[in-house]
Amino acid sequence: MRITIIGSGYVGLALARHWRREGQHQISLTTTRAARLESLHGQADRVLLARADDPDQLLQALEGAEVAVFCQAPRGDRLVDPVVYRATYCDPFVALQGLLPALPDLRQIVYTGSGSLYGDTGGAWVDEDTPPQPRDGHGEVLLEAEQLLSACRSAQRRVCVLRFGALYGPGRDLLRRLSPLAGTTRAGAGQEHCSWLHLDDAVGALAAAVQRGWDQTVNVVDDEPCTGATLMSRLTEATGQDPVCWQPHLEDPAPRPDRRVSNRRLHQLGYQLQHPRVEFPRLVRLDDALLGAVSARAAASERGRMNHNLHRHADAVQRFLNALQPGTYVRPHRHVRQSPGEGFECFVVLQGSIGLLVFAADGTVIHSQRLQAGGPVHGVELAEDQFHSLVALSDDAVLLELKQGPYRPTEDKDFLACFPAEGTEQAAEQERCWRALFAEGG
Ligand SMILES: NC(=O)c1ccc[n+]([C@@H]2O[C@H](COP(=O)([O-])OP(=O)(O)OC[C@H]3O[C@@H](n4cnc5c(N)ncnc54)[C@H](OP(=O)(O)O)[C@@H]3O)[C@@H](O)[C@H]2O)c1
Incomplete structure (x- = not known):
């Protein structure tokens, strides 16, 4: 298959490497930075400089492709200005709609969305049929991006949105990220649920979506939505660090959304998670x-x-x-x-x-x-x-x-x-x- 991956960041590059190892597909990969071209050389059959919100550059990247996988994200993610957020997530799909007549080979579009769309449900379970309730302007942009993409669906063209959990894995290691919190005192009780996703499963689900031609929205999260308190106690028990001292009587100045995202559809589609829950290695780092x-x-x-x-x-x-x-x-x-x-x-x-x-x-x-x-x-x-x-x-x-x-x-x-x-x-x-x-x- 001829596949274009838009965005060669944490997920896009790992996906390109996965397909490269398998050797079955012809892969094109994009970056927006000329300085990265050399380091990406060899990670795909073709590496291009392309901004997905620029119709000419997007057309060049997608010409001849049978599948387009959109893995773009702004640098710094949520910290960026809403205008940049919109340019990253919505403008590419506005451009894509206009380009579809020139892309007759394109039969599937896959996009890496986010479970953050569901907002805060007070810990209630949500699935793909739950109406999204974005919490802020960034969430609204993500919802609009999904709606724009859905409009690209036709009898000949499937559209698959994978709503990811919070990503972790090599290079975004939870042990390293969360260890500084061990032994600290934190406002709140840490009872908000979060759904996680290992990079291996982000790549695995993307590959499955393409291989099996998925044509729907699928939550791609692990099996066990986990509270911050549970996650931290698992970490400190495994590593022998001091536990977090939660202070339920103190108001958390930056409360986290609380929702439990169901992955039932992912299981029904036959995908087997490689990392069904966050596991910490039992080791003590002498750092x-x-x-x-x-x-x-x-x-x-x-x-x-x-x-x-x-x-x-x-x-x-x-x-x-x-x-x-x-x-x-x-x-x-x-x-x-x-x-x-x-x-x-x-x-x-x-x-x-x-x-x-x-x-x-x-x-x-x-x-x-x-x-x-x-x-x-x-x-x-x-x-x-x-x-x-x-x-x-x-x-x-x-x-x-x-x-x-x-x-x-x-x-x-x-x-x-x-x-x-x-x-x-x-x-x-x-x-x-x-x-x-x-x-x-x-
Ligand atoms: N991180 C999470 O926890 C999380 C959770 C849920 C969903 N997701 C979604 O998963 C996807 C992949 O995330 P990631 O962590 O792999 O992102 P990342 O590492 O930040 O990589 C983003 C990639 O997008 C490219 N890009 C930025 N703006 C672009 C534009 N206008 N046109 C084309 N490409 C553009 C970047 O180009 P350069 O090569 O030039 O930098 C980079 O290659 C994103 O769609 C993200 O929203 C992530």
Whole structure:
């Protein structure tokens, strides 16, 4: 089939790549920016510079096409001025109506619409037969675009509108987008429903619409409309981050529309979702935000250091971040375990710089080593009988530590008795002396 994809953004480009891999169709792809032409080269059989609201350019893009897929969106989406919004969504379909006599081969038009047309239904379910209730001028433009497109339908020409949920996927990763909200306090109860759509299913549904010649409006959303509170608790449970603290008594200054979009028709048409609901990977990201948060807690603590455990208390391997601030005193110790070899300790510096001191049993320093996030020495593994201490050589220094577990506070450390206890004036003096060793180039 000869297919033109208007718009080579997140969806249009992924669709072109999908068809390119399949190798069955002849694909033309458009962009409005000359600077993108080179990077798009090879993603389709033909790449053109075309604005869909310019009738001449649209005609050139669609000439000979049997199928047109419209995936255009303004840059910055809802933030743009309503005039640009109209030029992006409505003007192309006004132009298309005038061009139809010159496009005798065109037998299907597919358009990526939006479930936002349904507005706010207070959480009630909506399907394709529910009258749209746009919430604002942008929604009205999207409704008008669909109406203009419907007027292009004829006995020879099918028109399919896919109303998408909120898109996510590679490059628009929900874990990355939503993680900054973990641990924050938010006005409202987070009970508004939103429907999501993975990029794979946006592409899959577009390909199915073309392959099976769909000629109707279809909601393309996942199976489970999800509230913000549910989504965030799934994320924080999977990643071990702090939950969001919702404040139902406070009014949300930017309330989100609440609607549940049904995908029954999509299922009836035989489409099987690859991502029926938003899933978060069970992982903890050791990212700048986490390192920054643990460092801030270390700075606020009396000891000048703070652990952030990745393990659970009873785990056989203790894994944790240890943030240290200059001035913190780590009394020299070694780790004692019941079985030989289990008293090892592994440090890797993730941020800043740490001074490691290794002691003989009489308290003599037998080795000092600067460990630094940027190298040349990033970390060490210490054997079980090595007495050691650490000093922070930079603000916000963070280590990843690995030790044998489970942690038994009374048995974990064997201190070198010749050094002062933590919290004493002598300890503070001792820490300054050790830090000075590194200032002298150690
Ligand atoms: N993002 C969502 O969550 C969401 C939700 C529901 C529906 N949708 C719909 O899904 C579709 C695809 O969205 P997307 O995220 O892939 O968009 P995108 O990444 O922003 O890409 C938009 C593409 O449209 C092109 N374009 C802009 N103005 C144009 C014009 N006047 N004529 C022709 N092409 C034009 C852009 O051209 P350049 O290459 O020059 O930049 C770009 O290639 C859109 O119709 C959008 O409304 C998206």
